[in-house]
Amino acid sequence: MLVSDIKSRPVYKGLTVDDAARRHLVAAEGEGALAVLEAFGDAPEAWSRMTLLYTPGGSAPANHAEALQARAPDAFHLHPTRQTLMTRLRALLDTATMGTRLYATGVEGFIGQVVAAGIEHGVDHFSIRTEHRGSLARRVQCVHCKGFMDDVTVSPVTCAHCGVPLLVRDHYSRRLAAFQGVSIDAECPGDVPAAEEIFK
Amino acid sequence: MTIQFKSETFRDDFTFSNSPEAIRRFPFPFDKDEYMYAVNIEQHMPGPIKSPYEFPIDIDEHYVAEMRDRALVLKEDPLRCQSLPHMLTAEWDLVELLMESMAKNYPEHFELTREGDAWHWINRPLGIDQKFTFGDTSTLPYPPMEYITRQCQGDFCLCDQRNDDLWMDAGIVTTQADWSLDFDVGMSFKEWHGPVPLAHDIGVFDRALKFLLNLQQGRPVRRLNWTMTINPRLDTSPENYHKWGIDRTTVTPENVGNKVHLRVELQALWRLPRSNAIVFSIRAYLIKMEELVTIPKWGRRFHRVLRDLRPELADYKGLTRFRQMTVDYLAKHDDGAPTSPGFFPD
Numbered sequence: 001m002l003v004s005d006i007k008s009r010p011v012y013k014g015l016t017v018d019d020a021a022r023r024h025l026v027a028a029e030g031e032g033a034l035a036v037l038e039a040f041g042d043a044p045e046a047w048s049r050m051t052l053l054y055t056p057g058g059s060a061p062a063n064h065a066e067a068l069q070a071r072a073p074d075a076f077h078l079h080p081t082r083q084t085l086m087t088r089l090r091a092l093l094d095t096a097t098m099g100t101r102l103y104a105t106g107v108e109g110f111i112g113q114v115v116a117a118g119i120e121h122g123v124d125h126f127s128i129r130t131e132h133r134g135s136l137a138r139r140v141q142c143v144h145c146k147g148f149m150d151d152v153t154v155s156p157v158t159c160a161h162c163g164v165p166l167l168v169r170d171h172y173s174r175r176l177a178a179f180q181g182v183s184i185d186a187e188c189p190g191d192v193p194a195a196e197e198i199f200k
Numbered sequence: 201m202t203i204q205f206k207s208e209t210f211r212d213d214f215t216f217s218n219s220p221e222a223i224r225r226f227p228f229p230f231d232k233d234e235y236m237y238a239v240n241i242e243q244h245m246p247g248p249i250k251s252p253y254e255f256p257i258d259i260d261e262h263y264v265a266e267m268r269d270r271a272l273v274l275k276e277d278p279l280r281c282q283s284l285p286h287m288l289t290a291e292w293d294l295v296e297l298l299m300e301s302m303a304k305n306y307p308e309h310f311e312l313t314r315e316g317d318a319w320h321w322i323n324r325p326l327g328i329d330q331k332f333t334f335g336d337t338s339t340l341p342y343p344p345m346e347y348i349t350r351q352c353q354g355d356f357c358l359c360d361q362r363n364d365d366l367w368m369d370a371g372i373v374t375t376q377a378d379w380s381l382d383f384d385v386g387m388s389f390k391e392w393h394g395p396v397p398l399a400h401d402i403g404v405f406d407r408a409l410k411f412l413l414n415l416q417q418g419r420p421v422r423r424l425n426w427t428m429t430i431n432p433r434l435d436t437s438p439e440n441y442h443k444w445g446i447d448r449t450t451v452t453p454e455n456v457g458n459k460v461h462l463r464v465e466l467q468a469l470w471r472l473p474r475s476n477a478i479v480f481s482i483r484a485y486l487i488k489m490e491e492l493v494t495i496p497k498w499g500r501r502f503h504r505v506l507r508d509l510r511p512e513l514a515d516y517k518g519l520t521r522f523r524q525m526t527v528d529y530l531a532k533h534d535d536g537a538p539t540s541p542g543f544f545p546d
Contacts, residue, residue: 186445
């Protein structure tokens with residue numbers, strides 16, 4: 001479990017099955033597949049009420065998709081990218097009914113986007129069950145141009161949108177599902193320390 | 201009393217300055233010769249005449265110029281003003297609080313007439329005459345919070361109260377000490393204070409939150425906070441940090457008195473009647489070092505505070521690059537004499 005003293009970072013408590021849910025809406029990325037397999041185990045009853053969205057990301061060689069599909073979820077959506085998964089998830093949230101429980105698991109940036117989509121659809125973020133799996137890469141928003149970058153493993157990092165070298169701050173926005181990137185050389189233009197891989 | 205509003209700027213040529221009267225009424229934040237975080241919340245009761253605490257909402261000589269600066273910030277970056285959909289009732293509460301207070305305490309400048317929901321607001325300094333229906337957003341040219349806060353000095357945040365926490369779910373923030381409303385909208389009390397060093401560990405936020413959750417209508421509270429700014433720039437936002445950060449390198453022994461400003465935030469909190477939300481106002485006051493030392497007690501005291509400030513705090517407040525030069529400047533105005541207790545000039 002990811003333990004952190006960053007006050008604004010969510011706590012990912014781990015996936016536990018809500019037995020009272022009429023529908024388990026599960027969004028998983030990469031190694032998050034293993035969290036789903038562990039949490040839902042081999043209880044066919046729970047899988048029969050599950051809508052599962054999965055994108056393998058960097059875990060494609062492990063072929064977790066096959067293992068997930070073997071448990072026979074009621075609906076299984078395999079997506080090539082996070083973006084396509086999010087499009088499908090938003091469509092499902094648009095028509096979700098009472099008794100739907102939302103779950104998110106995978107890397108932090110992915111969990112954050114699922115939670116943010118839930119909030120946009122009126123889901124209380126406290127009610128979303130989350131488990132961090134995979135790398136510690138961060139999703140970062142440049143505070144200057146507001147552009148997002150996925151899977152940032154280094155700080156400083158050059159903004160892919162506006163080119164400003166950014167310090168990745170330990171400050172997280174649930175609404176934006178991102179850490180804050182802020183100019184590192186504003187007070188000493190051009191003096192940018194070497195990037196360190198600190199979010200592995 | 202009619203206020204003479206100054207024509208001045210907070211960017212580009214930076215013509216801002218304080219009149220001798222404005223210096224004397226400056227909300228100097230140190231009642232001792234040292235500083236450490238404290239909850240330091242007190243009742244927002246009427247203070248001494250002509251002080252910034254005389255009325256709940258303080259309007260001063262910088263009003264018109266500050267409102268012009270806010271309009272410029274919003275034109276460049278509309279994300280400085282945001283409100284989540286459930287905050288509309290709180291927005292109207294804020295309209296009532298600010299219009300009532302401004303009209304009551306500055307009748308020569310502001311006038312409010314209410315007949316049921318039919319309201320008539322006159323703002324003479326800004327040349328505004330607006331009839332509208334209270335509660336009907338379509339009768340104002342902007343959403344309610346934005347409408348009234350384009351006409352009131354200070355940043356404003358509206359906090360929803362639920363789950364025993366405060367959630368910053370709306371606000372207008374154009375004069376901030378390096379924090380981003382766009383980033384923080386939707387955060388809980390401890391989340392938006394996340395980056396503040398030391399204070400979490402000494403329990404400041406636990407106590408402050410507990411206190412504020414019990415804030416009652418009609419019993420507003422206030423506290424002072426402070427930092428330092430190079431040039432009288434109101435918009436020291438993270439959004440524009442890559443543009444203004446360089447200012448911190450421009451301080452020299454020759455210009456320190458004019459360039460370095462103490463920036464004090466008068467923060468006040470009210471419980472709002474219809475929404476049960478809390479409005480958190482953050483009103484920034486700026487004073488140049490050469491203005492500050494015209495009050496001998498303040499020159500002495502600020503020299504000692506800044507000299508002895510803990511390095512973590514100096515770093516967090518962004519003072520490191522110009523702190524020593526400022527201490528050296530202030531040292532010339534500190535004869536070592538004892539200072540009297542309390543905030544006010546001798």
